[in-house]
Amino acid sequence: xxxxxxxHYERSHGEAPKGRGAWxxxxxxxxxxxxxxxxxxxxKKNITAILKAQGVPAGTVIYVAP
Numbered sequence: 001x002x003x004x005x006x007x008h009y010e011r012s013h014g015e016a017p018k019g020r021g022a023w024x025x026x027x028x029x030x031x032x033x034x035x036x037x038x039x040x041x042x043x044k045k046n047i048t049a050i051l052k053a054q055g056v057p058a059g060t061v062i063y064v065a066p
Contacts, residue, residue, distance in 0.1 A: 012066030
């Protein structure tokens with residue numbers, strides 16, 4: 001299981017991420033992107049599947065990028 005951290009997004013936007021849009025994630029200092037009009041929940045599901053397929057270890061922190 002991965003840990004999602006909203007601190008970068010909240011610092012930039014002044015509120016927690018939510019809703020539908022284009023979402024970007026930062027993992028281990030590099031960006032991985034899920035583009036399109038999808039919900040944050042779906043974007044998290046997608047990025048989790050991508051990271052798992054890439055062999056990124058469980059417990060890795062995923063930052064929701066601003």
